[in-house]
Amino acid sequence: MAKFAITIKSSTIVKPSAQTWTGRMSLSELDMTGAISHVDTLYFYAKPTVPQNDAVLVDRLRHALSQTLVPFYPLAGRLDPIGGGRLELDCNAMGVEFIVAEAETVSLEALGVGDLARSRGTKFQPLVPEVNYALPMKEWPLLLVQLTKLGCGGMCLCFNMSHIPADGLSGLHFLNEWARVARGEGIGTMPFHDRKVLRAGEPPLGRQPSFDPAEFQRPPVMLPDVGCTDDNGNGAGGPSDEITVARLKLSKTKLLLLKEMANKGNPNRPYSTYETLTAHTWRCACKARKLKPNQPTAVGVYVDVRRRLNPPLPDAYLGDAVFGVKAISLSGDLVNEPLGFAAETIREAVEKVDGEFLSSAVEYLKHQPDLTKFQDSHEVDGVRDDGEHHEEPFYGMPNLVVSSWLRLPLLGLDFGFGKEVYMDTTFDFDGDATLSHSQDGDGSVVLAICFRSDHVDEFERLFYDDIIV
Structure with missing residues (x-):
């Protein structure tokens, strides 16, 4: 409207x-x-x-x-x-x-x-x-x-x-x-x-941490002239930058089929709903955006670290206990390999976030003279103390961010005048996505994704048609 x-x-x-x-x-x-x-x-x-x-x-x-x-x-x-x-x-x-x-x-x-x-x-x-x-x-x-x-x-x-x-x-x-x-x-x-x-407020320990600073590098950008086979040559900033939010519901039956696809040849530990659906979304996005095979692409994942710390933090911890990681691959590998390849790439990015990793990451950040370049905001102007602007991570084309709401207590918020009939959020950029349980309570899952308008039709078609066992 x-x-x-x-x-x-x-x-x-x-x-x-x-x-x-x-x-x-x-x-x-x-x-x-x-x-x-x-x-x-x-x-x-x-x-x-x-x-x-x-x-x-x-x-x-x-x-x-x-x-x-x-x-x-x-x-x-x-x-x-x-x-x-x-x-x-x-x-x-x-x-x-x-x-x-x-x-x-x-x-x-x-x-x-x-x-x-x-x-x-x-x-x-x-x-x-x-x-x-x-x-x-x-x-x-x-x-x-x-x-x-x-x-x-x-x-x-x-x-x-x-x-x-x-x-x-x-x-x-x-x-x-x-x-x-x-x-x-x-x-x-x-x-x-x-x-x-x-270690809030504590100084650095005095030794350089064994942390790979590549973890904080910006996600991939479109390769010049070769990253996309779109007929009009548009990259991330072309004339078709208008964005649309699509809400795609996947039934419990279809979700089980998708998990069957992802878990072919993986008998030991099945992929989760999040790993499976994020992998599927990533592959479909590469196809819908017509990324060339050699185009690097990332999916951003937010990891709740409460139970990954030693000692762990309780669920009632009031603070930011989320660490963002990137799963990175080539578009051609994601498209040509089975769905399990993308799911495993995501799993590997998440599973490295353990207590030792987090301790090293915190120590690395404590050694930094300015944290501005590690901050993401779509509204707040990023200006360092020296007056220089910093470039924020760009998660639009060729990348995605898929936030999981699957384990959050989102629904049933009753202030005394009944439970909500619907909950939502606003979306900021191409590639911004959330996964949540359907409010119908039928076991289905909803992907809400903000996508470029000239790509969204093809993405929706692939999202449903590419579920083939």
């Missing part, structure tokens, strides 16, 4: 309801590298079956938020740059921005909520609370919430959270606890704040 207008009714700052610890919290190298901007998640709710007073509903959400911020106090703080791309978390209880808005001309149906129709990646953008990145970083809220009342009586709750103090699992832990408090149930699991396992 076309862009729609919203009306901001109020914007308030919600602070913790009781006194919390104040002071500066050291951040780990994992907090300060990788994704450093805000990440949005949108939850859509049908019109409540029992009529609710809007003012009462908003007050209940705000009150529950203020209570939940007491144990989750870092999210009410602010970031403070300390030089060299490094940051500290100022736990100062400055609070969370809570916006109430209306979109009277828009309904859940008009938004296409719940359907699998193609759309622009920014179709939900008016529902996302904006971060004013022009302000000094010390003034950015780490969490912004926007409750938008729709013309049909339904609602959208959007949470725009900084990836620095909380990764996806941490953020969802917070949201689920907030929902529990709003329902009158109280906090179920307290967050774990100790970053000592990741």
Whole structure:
């Protein structure tokens, strides 16, 4: 649908309801590298079956938020740059921005909520609370919430959270606890704040780590003139850069067939749903983009390291415990070899991330005079202390990023007015993808992928037609 207008009714700052610890919290190298901007998640709710007073509903959400911020106090703080791309978390209880808005001309149906129709990646953008990145970083809220009342009586709750103090699992832990408090149930699991396992704030050990810096190299770019056989010669920046989000549902039966394809000749340890589907997506993308056989290509994978550390971190750890790795191959190898080749390439990239690898990576980052070049953001201007701009990793053509939502507690977020009918996010760039369980509860999986519009038809055809056992 076309862009729609919203009306901001109020914007308030919600602070913790009781006194919390104040002071500066050291951040780990994992907090300060990788994704450093805000990440949005949108939850859509049908019109409540029992009529609710809007003012009462908003007050209940705000009150529950203020209570939940007491144990989750870092999210009410602010970031403070300390030089060299490094940051500290100022736990100062400055609070969370809570916006109430209306979109009277828009309904859940008009938004296409719940359907699998193609759309622009920014179709939900008016529902996302904006971060004013022009302000000094010390003034950015780490969490912004926007409750938008729709013309049909339904609602959208959007949470725009900084990836620095909380990764996806941490953020969802917070949201689920907030929902529990709003329902009158109280906090179920307290967050774990100790970053000592990741040596947050500690100086380097004094010895150079045995870490391969190639792990942090930028992903491949299109080879000049030879990387793509597309008739119009377009590379990553050609005239057909308009992007489309396709949501492709794969039934449980088709998923089992795809796993059978991937596991031919691999009797020992079958590939997981993520390994199989990401491998299939990678191969189909190479074909749809018409990459030449000698074109290097990467798929970015985010690895939850909580249980890979020694000692491990609990699931309730509040922080960024994700490490990004790249599986790299030649397009020709991915296309010509069996599906298991791509799956094994992905597995090898992930399995090297163990306790020793992470310890070495953290030590390597501690030795770096400036972390800016290790930071990814689509909104925040990357300027080093010396005034130079840094080039961020480019995960568009010929590359992909496939984020797994398969193990995240995404669904069933009930603040007291029922569970969501749909959840989603906005998408940023060609090749940005997520894997999640279908909200139908039928065992199917949905790939949501942002793809160049001139490639998406062929990608969708291949995604289904290439499942042949």
